[in-house]
Amino acid sequence: MTHPKSGPPRVAEWLLRRRLPRDLSEPILGDLAERFGALSETDPVEARRFYWRQTVSAWSSRIPAARSPIERAGRFGHRRTASGLDSWGQDLRYGARRLMRSPGFSLVALFTLALGIGATTTIFSVVQETLLRSLPFADPERLVMVWNHTREEPTDRWLLTAKDFADMQEQSRSLEAAAVTETVVGPMVGAGEAIHVRISRTTTNFFSLLGVEPILGRGFVPEDGTPVPTGAQGPPLPVLLSHGTWQAHFGGDPGVLGRTMTIFGQPAEVIGVMPVDFDMHLPDAADVGRDMDLWWPIRYDHSQGSRDSHYLTVIARLRDGTSLSEARAETISFSEGIRQASVRHRELGLEFELTPLAADVVAHVRPTLVLLSGAVGFVLLIACANVASLFLVRVARRRSELAVMSALGAGRWRLIRQLLTESLLLGVAGGTGGLLLSVAGLSVLKRVRPDELPWVDAVQLDLRIVAFALGTSLLAALVYGIAPAIRSTVAAGRLQQRAGSSSAGESRLRSSMVVVEVALSLVLLVGAGLMVRTIGELNRVELGFDPENLLVVDVSMPGQLDREQRLQVVHEVERTLREVPGVEQAGGIFPVPLNGVYVRTCAYAADAPPLESEDPREAYFRIVTPGYFDAARVSLRAGRQLEASDEDGEPAVVVVEQRLADRLWPGHDPIGQRLFFQIFSRQPVEVRVAGVVDNVRQGGLIDERPTIYMPRHFYAAMEMSFVVRAQGDPERLYAPIRSAIGALPTEMPVDVRAMSDNVVRELRPAQFVLALMAVFSALALVLAAVGLYGVLAYSVSQRRREIGIRLAMGATRHDVLRLVLGEGMVLAALGTLFGLGAAAALTRFMSHHLYGVSATDPVAFGATAAFLLMVSGLATWLPARRASGVAPSSALRYE
């Protein structure tokens, strides 16, 4: 016989070797090789077919396991395994079969894991989008914000003065460029009906500094910023539209370039459109906000400005190759130079500070995200503890199987590996489920679009997130799989022990896991409890005015009106509003309380103009008409309200808040006292106090800065707001108010909204944190209760015999009930105790989110602990009742 040209198909041969027991594989493979050789001399194709047919029938025929016990043990031991990979495959198949065989266990474990991993993945995807991504600007690591702070308050962040900005731009060598941006809200006429738009005024280098280009038209060039002398009519303002504005008000028309309109009474011309995803991405302290409608250039030479008024938000780019610390060093010497030049800077100890933009932008969301990450971490841990507990029960149930495997030669590592494989299989399945849940969770978050998660829109399910979910589930599998796996090898050592019975070690392990679960869930519950208390406190805050049935009407006046005309328009609008049927009272104020956009503060002092005073302080200033206090229901504490006769400014009077009066003139009558204040960089003003009103939360629910109310002649703004007290349902007044103001000779955009919206918006951040904490702690509670129930139900099933004996010996059902309840409540109480300790240590990390309650608020701690014990009692009661229902006779027979 000649030697065949080629041997049998390698794959088929390999498959046969996998399939055949050792004693058969040698002769069979030999026979097949021989026959293959003979066939391939005449018909190689048929030879291969024959070989494959035989391979298939080998795999489909029933082959008894190797025939001696020693050889059978080889299937579990190492001897037979040709390669590690092969036996992993075997472990996998075996593990999958085991899991399928107990679908109840697998489903509960799978669902538990999916919940934990789903929650974790959802929060992670938000965290990585927010904290870990880079800003959508060119070389974002070179972008910095520039601030001022005083020596006394180094954590304060003041904006820059115009002159300082100009000097810094000129002198700095470490900064490649510095730009300014500020936000205003104003009327735009010329694209359909007049609307309010959010305008970002920037220096012309703003976009080139960020490295962002318009998608249509051109960006700003230096000439766009050429100062226009006051009174002169410059060229039309070049305007860049946001993508949203372009779509909403210009129909996405590519021919929009060159379109003209009127903004703030000034002619403007569209020169470009910004990309769809361009957003400001500046820190909160920059006070510019997001969602701009358009940008226009600042036509002003900052070197002509003052060194007194801090109003410029400055962003800068480090020169390539310059480190932040080098730039900071230069800033220090620059600060010294400026302090030499300005008395005020010297006295304030004003310093310049650079902060990296990327870290700054997310600084305000970091506490929320850290809190949420911690919370989901706890949920995941509880889920793991639960699944570990389930696995321990399984190990106990499979004791005889494991013992046989062990007796047949399976080593310790072999058993651990088999059980870990099952954990990993479950982990991967749970991870997949979790990924699906996180897709759902993300879509919910995107719909809510909370301010606390500014980039939730941009979160995409990408490979990194899938990898995270998978990695988390594998890690979790190790966490919940390792203890049961190690226990299993102990279990396997006891061949004689009854299958399904638990050793003392396992019971202890399971009990301690339940204690941990209860403790972790209590920490989350306390967190949620503290948020409930916080919101309660926020709701109880005395606003100082009555937001119910109160409407806010905003109007923006055309820019060409002079001061007198503006005052006149305010008067007309107020009168018109009062005449609308259903309006009880109306009064003007600017800006309105809790408006969320404007701050408007001034410096004040009692002894001298603020700059010369020993004790200058800061207050809000509000321009009001005489009707305001009645319409808003701000009550008068002393003196009188403002009157129409105060508006001509002789004598100059203001109304102040009680807390300001208490601060400046404690124990004295504030009426008639002298007060100095200074708005922006204007001249300081000396006034007398005419009246004192209740404290109002002007800037936010937790804001206690005082307010100075002044007649309109101090500050004739382009904008004015009015509060309107409605009789009955305020909703019905929206349309009449609009049409009444629309009928006035002056064309003005009007916004009408409910004041209660402002209050609701102020509550939203706390409510958002509460909502998520509530979801996570509810998850944790359910998982912990299931865990507790599981441990007790199992313990009862283990102790049927014992319980039966007790009943037969004369114990009452009541005794049995108490026995099991006692066991469960001891665990719950231990968990509660540890949980209270852990919560006391951990809740201070959420103090950022709390208001009016301490991080160790006894009410929140006590109430949640009581609630947890109640739920534990329920979870314990069910198995306890089952135990008390055991019939003594059947229990004795139970084996």
Added chain:
Amino acid sequence: MGKGNRLGEFEEVVLLALASFEDSAYGVEVFDTLARITGREGSITGVYVALSRLEDKGYVKSYLGKATAQRGGRAKRFFTLQPAGAEVLKRSREAMNALWRGARLHPLLEDGS
């Protein structure tokens, strides 16, 4: 053994095929004989499994032959019929014959051989 020493149907066929060899035979030879008689290509693995069972029951005995190049260096496994195997085949045949004698009366079997 739970099943006792009774022969399975396929085992009996394989044992008969082996019995057609005077001395001893290895897997492929038994396989070829079966294929010739039944007209179907069986499974070598099936043949070996049956022969292994027969060996367990003491009806055949096996020994390893020499390894050859055609077999990829693998040894042949030769099987030899044992007296107990011959005995069980004979008993089976007698039982069959007795049954056949009785069964001939049935009209459906009139044309049968």
